[in-house]
Amino acid sequence: MIALVAAEGPLLDEILASTFEIWSEGLSRRAYAKYNAAQRTTPWGRAHLRHWALVDGGQMLASAKEYLFDATLDGRAIRACGIGAVFTQPRHRGRGHARALIERLIERAAADGCDLALLFSEIDPGYYARLGFTPIPTCDLALRVVESSRHGAPAVLVRTGEDRDLTDLAAMNEVRAFRYRFHLARDRDLIHYAIAKKRMMAGLDAPGARAVQFFVAEEGGSACAYVVVRVRGSEWTLDEADDRDPAGARAGAILQGLLARDPAERRPSIRAWLPAGFRPPQIEIVGERPSKAVMMIRPLTARGTRATPLSAADVFYWYGDLF
Numbered sequence: 001m002i003a004l005v006a007a008e009g010p011l012l013d014e015i016l017a018s019t020f021e022i023w024s025e026g027l028s029r030r031a032y033a034k035y036n037a038a039q040r041t042t043p044w045g046r047a048h049l050r051h052w053a054l055v056d057g058g059q060m061l062a063s064a065k066e067y068l069f070d071a072t073l074d075g076r077a078i079r080a081c082g083i084g085a086v087f088t089q090p091r092h093r094g095r096g097h098a099r100a101l102i103e104r105l106i107e108r109a110a111a112d113g114c115d116l117a118l119l120f121s122e123i124d125p126g127y128y129a130r131l132g133f134t135p136i137p138t139c140d141l142a143l144r145v146v147e148s149s150r151h152g153a154p155a156v157l158v159r160t161g162e163d164r165d166l167t168d169l170a171a172m173n174e175v176r177a178f179r180y181r182f183h184l185a186r187d188r189d190l191i192h193y194a195i196a197k198k199r200m201m202a203g204l205d206a207p208g209a210r211a212v213q214f215f216v217a218e219e220g221g222s223a224c225a226y227v228v229v230r231v232r233g234s235e236w237t238l239d240e241a242d243d244r245d246p247a248g249a250r251a252g253a254i255l256q257g258l259l260a261r262d263p264a265e266r267r268p269s270i271r272a273w274l275p276a277g278f279r280p281p282q283i284e285i286v287g288e289r290p291s292k293a294v295m296m297i298r299p300l301t302a303r304g305t306r307a308t309p310l311s312a313a314d315v316f317y318w319y320g321d322l323f
């Protein structure tokens with residue numbers, strides 16, 4: 001009989017062994033296992049993150065990762081079930097197992113009070129459209145940070161971000177996110193998880209291969225703006241950023257400061273998702289194309305059903321929240 005089971009121990013090991021090739025992002029096999037385990041030791045991961053497997057007797061057919069989020073849709077608090085890393089064992093493909101796994105996860109989530117299912121398609125979105133998901137068309141942006149001709153650091157008090165800043169960051173996010181129709185409840189624990197996950201990835205990769213830059217601008221002893229940048233060679237990913245000031249000039253100044261530290265270095269390419277309206281004046285958008293990971297949602301309850309479709313401008317979402 002085919003059953004959906006929470007994957008732990010040897011079953012989880014089997015999932016990681018099978019998915020390593022596609023999702024290890026250059027980590028060693030051991031590091032990939034540690035990376036997955038470590039995510040579940042964070043306060044957010046412990047409570048909201050789980051692997052599931054579809055098994056038939058002793059055989060695993062398919063697996064996926066589930067993320068349970070608190071979120072807001074059209075001003076109402078909702079619960080969203082994120083589904084990621086959908087994988088069918090190669091010898092069992094084409095027999096509807098991924099479909100069955102997703103349907104069962106959704107059924108379970110709905111019974112548990114989830115209003116919406118959310119995923120990011122790395123394959124043809126048509127597959128998920130047939131399962132009732134609709135895309136929210138977002139854009140991958142290429143950014144340039146405008147620098148002063150003397151390449152000096154701007155006059156903002158900038159320091160490394162710390163755990164004690166997370167409450168300030170969550171408050172900033174809450175104020176900004178309010179004006180968007182759909183956003184996750186980016187509380188302290190979720191922001192901590194998002195940053196910790198990237199740090200783990202950097203720490204587990206070969207020395208020097210990756211780094212995470214988490215910097216805040218300070219005002220009156222508390223964080224008033226911040227940026228989280230993932231660095232891999234000459235590629236920067238702006239994972240998230242915010243500023244108490246709507247214009248975002250201090251977040252932009254932090255980015256200028258990061259670049260000014262290495263005046264002789266070749267300028268990195270910077271990619272990001274930027275929520276509509278968050279455009280620090282120091283940032284220029286130099287490229288824009290439909291997102292590679294297509295955000296898709298499926299309503300599970302009346303609360304999770306929107307009156308009109310969501311567009312990119314309606315969504316407050318960062319690369320740092322991708323799963």
Ligand SMILES: CC(C)(COP(=O)(O)OP(=O)(O)OC[C@H]1O[C@@H](n2cnc3c(N)ncnc32)[C@H](O)[C@@H]1OP(=O)(O)O)[C@@H](O)C(=O)NCCC(=O)NCCS
Nearest residue numbers: 086087088093094095096097098099120121122123124127
């Ligand atoms: C995508 C995947 C999960 C589908 O698993 P599955 O159990 O074979 O899926 P189902 O049997 O439910 O559905 C099969 C359908 O998936 C479609 N499909 C498989 N790979 C696809 C892809 N890359 N793009 C679009 N559709 C795809 C097949 O064309 C088939 O379509 P059909 O039903 O019209 O013939 C499986 O191919 C897999 O594990 N791929 C590697 C991991 C991956 O890419 N996961 C998706 C991350 S978003």
